[in-house]
Structure formats: structure tokens, C-alpha cells
Amino acid sequence: MIFALVILPLLAGLAAFALPSSAMRRSLLVGTALAHAALAATCWKWTPAPALGGWLALDAAGLLFLSITSGLFLVVSFYVIGYLGQEANRRATDMEEGFLFDNAPEAVFIGCLLLFLAAMTLVTVSQHFGLIWVAIEATTLASAPLIYFHRHHRSLEATWKYLLICSVGIALALLANFFLGVAATQANNGIFPMVLSELVTHAQALQMPWLKVACLLFFVGYGTKMGLAPLHTWLPDAHSEAPSAVSALLSGAVLNCAFLGLIRVQQVCVAAGLGDFGRDVWLALGLVSVVVGAVFILGQTDYKRLLAYSSVEHMGLLALGVGLGGAGAFGAMLHAVNHSLAKVMLFLLSGNILARYQTKNITQVRGLLKVAPVTGLLWIVGFLAITGTPPFGLFLSKFIILKAAFDTGHVWIAIIVLAFLAVIFIGMTTAFFAMAQGEPGKQTAGLPSRSPLDKEPVSPPTPAGLRRGSLRPRFASDEDWWQIAPPALLGLLVLWLGLAVPGKLSDVLHQIAATLGGTP
């Protein structure tokens, strides 16, 4: 069962490279996503048996993040099908600088997407720290070609930064693994297996100085991948240059995988009596992330970068929740679910906006509600959800985290976070409402005139895109189902989680929170 979860997307990914026709590849993508989601769903009913001598097993935390990953991948795969249908002509004109570029071959794109899913699944089901490391590094490598889908110099720069920064970060996490190995060496030269349950059982016998250093290195390593400030520098670039569906998966799934890696570390720390030490690091990184996110959201001119910095902020909130422990950890787990749903919804919508306006600049997008009514409406709904307005799920989870901060005596942290959340709310309101309202087409007046070269794109404009040589968006409400249905579904889910948290989900969240320490 666990093997099937990992091997299914792995084989499908390899097959996608070899398949001859794009129709077959696309049905393979959706078929695999459906099968994977179905397998993940059955795991809620029947807990799968551990495999490989306990190295692969599904505990509460694994189940939660597996479900997030699998569900989001399914939703995104439908969007990708529509997106690839639109991007089928491989040559396109760059929207910012007007040069021509190619897209990566579709086989590479779909193949890497499926391998990416396999790597993320492996992260969620691994119990052995070495295997978790291998899987997290594999997610980086499988997603790098995805970021470089549009082959031009900006996406190349983003890909290079992503590869190098994440690889170096994760290399330090490998060192952390070896330190953990030394910490697990006993006086009589035996060693505890580096499986989570074994380390938790024998936590008191671990060598504390080595465990502490390992813990710090893990924070640097996986924190880089999770996008915790000040290690987040790759994140805005990669998110703004990748195709929107890939940005959605990066924000909604990959950051969570790294978060899960750090949760495993915290579980060992708590068992070893270093819970407070770990929690202080979480709190510090979380606070810095919220502040950095707020500072860069304010006055941001690129709406995809704005969403990326919002991810930094929300990762900060997750870290704060775990750092507070107890009810805060419960809130953090709920927040991870909510944030993934809302952020994927927004990134998919940003893809719709990008296809229609051909610009990522906030000031050049006006009148979204008139140009694309459904996308515009969902954009506002997504904004309300991500800023934690009631009755959406993020309101509930943010409230739990902040309440935990007050209850545990971290009043100053709560006040600082509240202040910066207000700043973020103002920054995002300005951007989102300016984009949704106003007169469409007005923005063309302020644009610099383009060279004649740019006015004749070789490829015909995409159906939902621009008319030849004109920056005026089309006024018909010709939004395709694949552009609207996936984000609308995610919006409904966030709303549902705000109104009622299902009992089964609540149980799982409580189980995870119980392993993260702190006063319940």
C-alpha cells in the first residue's frame, strides 16, 4: 500500500517521458493523480502496514501532509491540462521584454510533475531521517525543470537560485543527519536506528550537545526549503517565474514537506527533553518570517511575488504555532491545511490573470471583475480567505495560534504578530482591490510604447489572451471551466473548514499536536 503510493507516480512519471502523444500523457497525469488521491483517501479508513522494517510508515503527521499533497495535486492536474492546451504552441512572446522563447517539451513537464509527486509522497511516508533527507532533496531536483518551463533568462535565473540555495541548504541538513547519527551512538558503540519511533523511544539516551547542533542545522537546512526568513531568498523568484500551477504546488505542497521534515526533528527534540530549546528556535524564525513577509508585501508591484511573500508570512505563522506548542501546534496544523488550499487557489487565479493581462504588474491590472467576472470574484474571495477574514478557515486557525500566544504568556509576540498582520492586510487590500476594480483598458495609457518588433508576435495569441499587438484585454466572459472550477472548489473547501472542522481531521490534528510538546 505504502509502496504503491510512491511507486505509482514514479512509474507514471518515467512513462510520461516515453509516451508518444500529448493526449496520452495528459490522461496519464490526471489518471495517476486520481488513483493517488484515491489511495491517499483510503489511508484515512485503513492505516497501511509499515514497510521496509518501519522505514516507511504512515503516522498522523504523514497522513495529514500526504492528503494535502495528493488532494492539491489532483486539483492542480486538471488546471495543468487546460493550461497545456493553451500553451501547446511551443514558441511564445515574453510578456515583459517582448522577446521570443520556447517552452520546455510537454513530456518533460508532465514527467517531472509526476516525479515531483512521487518525491513529495516519499517525504510524507518516510520515518527514517536519512530517507526523509533523500526525498526532500529529490523534490528540489524534480521541481527545478518545472520552474524552467518558460525558457528565458529570468526563469533560468530563478531556477539556478532555487537549485543552488536549496541544494546548499539541504546539504547542511545532511550534515545534521550525520550529527544526529553521532548523537544516537551509544557508549558501547551500538547505535539506535535513525527511525523516528526508535529515536523517540530512546530519546533520553541521545547525546545532547550533538542533538542540539543537529537540530540547529536541520533548521537551517529544511528551513531554507520551507521558506522561513531569512533563508527564503529563493522563494519569491521561483514562485514568480514558474508557471502558475507549479507556483501553486511549490507553495501548497513543497513548503509543507519541508515543514514536515522539521516537525520530525521537533518530535525527537520534545522526546529528548529539548522541547523548549526547539520551540525558541521556531518562535524566532516564525517571528522574523512574519515581519519579513509583511515588509515585502507592502508596496509590492508584482502580484505573484506578493503571493510568494504571503507564503513566507504564513510559514512564519506555522513556525510560531509549533513554537507555542499545545493548542498553538494544533492551530499550526490546521493552518497548514487552510493555507495550502487558499494559496493554491490564489496562484491558480494568478495564472488566469496572467494569461488575460499578460503582465505581472499590479498597477497594470485593472477591472478584473469586468474583464473576467468569475476570476475576479474568486480573486476577492481568495483575498478574504488568505488574510484570515471570517468565516474562512484561516481566520479560525490564526485565531487559535494567537490565542495560544496570549494563553502561554507570549503577549509581546502576539501583539507584534497582530500588528504585522494588520500591515499585511492593508498591503494586500490595496493590491487586490485595485486589481479587481477600476476600468479595464485604462492602464494602457500609462505604458511605455513598445518597439515595432514586439507588436507582431509570431505565434497567434492564445484564445483567452490578447488581440494581436494590443494591450487591451478582451471583454467577453469567456473563462474556461478549467480556469474556474479548481480554484472555486478550493475556495469552498476553505470556507467549509472555517465553518466546521470534521471530527476525523480534528482527531489527526490533535494527535500531531500531542507529539510537539508544550502545555495543551
Added chain:
Amino acid sequence: MLTTNFILVLVVLTNLKLLGSSRLGASIRVVAAQGVVLGFLPILAHWHELSLHFALLAAGTIAIKGIVFPWFLFRAVREAEVIREIEPYVGYVASLVLGVLALGVSFWMCMRLPMPENIASPWLAPVALFSIFAGLFLIVSRKRAVNQVLGFLVLENGIYTFGVGVAARTPLLVEVGVLLDVFVAVFVMGITIFHINREFDHIDVDRLSALKD
């Protein structure tokens, strides 16, 4: 003990050579030599408890770090024609001085950690740490993409030194996974370097194709 120390001294010297070297070709050869030297470390550090595990690890390391990586990087460099003097952010003399300082700091830091009793040489941990510092420094102080990959390899070599020497009892599956990940990482980085060069050499030629009906 003696041979292990000999290897470690070679690692320190290759790191210093890299910090002070301006030639790209020479740098790739030095990193390859370091990879081969480190390939013998699992055998020498565990001479008394030699097993198939360590032999396989040594063979895999030598093959990938000593042969595949240099071949691949030389290809990337040749296709890109970037065999030129490199102009780093930090000069070579300054790099060397900082390198020696980092060596001192590494020894000082490792004196403060309780080492496991049966490691092959007390120099293992400090030298590993020095390689890690040198690798990180090379990544941030060099401009060319190939040099940054070399820095990443030195960093990885440092972590490997630590893993093989100090935390030896890693399961084979994990070792293979790590080696595979590093291999794919360098592979993907190499491909990205191909693209970087193509992008920045041919960007103007690409633009010319816009003038057609």
C-alpha cells in the same frame, strides 16, 4: 591512522589550492582529485572492520566524484567556452588567508564537541568542517556558475568526510540515496549551465527570428 591523516592533509591542501586557483580547468581537476582521495577514506578509516559496504561506497564515490563529475563539468565548460580567468568577488590572496583562518576556527570548534571514542583520526571532524566552510565560501565568492557547482561539490565532500569518518554506521540504502541525489543534483546543475550559456550567447540570434511573416 597515518594513511587516514595523509588523506586528510591532501584534502586540506586541495581546498587551499581551490581557494587560490584562478584557472577553471585546474579547479575541476583539483576537485576530481579530492573526490578520488576521499574515495579511499571509507576503506582506510575502517581498515579493521572492512566490509562490502565500505568497498561499495569507495567504488561508487571514486567513479562518480573522480570520473563522472569531472567529465561532465569539462563538457559543460567546453561547450560553453568559459575557460577564462575567473574574476571572483573576493581576491585569491584574501581567499587563501580566509581559508587558513577557517582551518583554525574548524579545529577550535571541534575541540569543544565530545567526539565519539573510536574514530580513525582526531583530524576527521575539523577537516570535514574546513571543507564545508571552504565550499560555502567558494559558492558565495565566485561568480561563474561552474565555480559555484565546484563549491557545492567541496561542501558535499566535507559532509561526506564527516559522514564516513565520524558517523560511519549509516545504512547502505541511505548512502546510495545520498550519492544518487548528489549525482542528479550535479547533473541538473550541469544542464542548467548548458542553458545559461545558450541563453546568454544566443539571445540576440533568437530575437532575429521575430522578423518574419
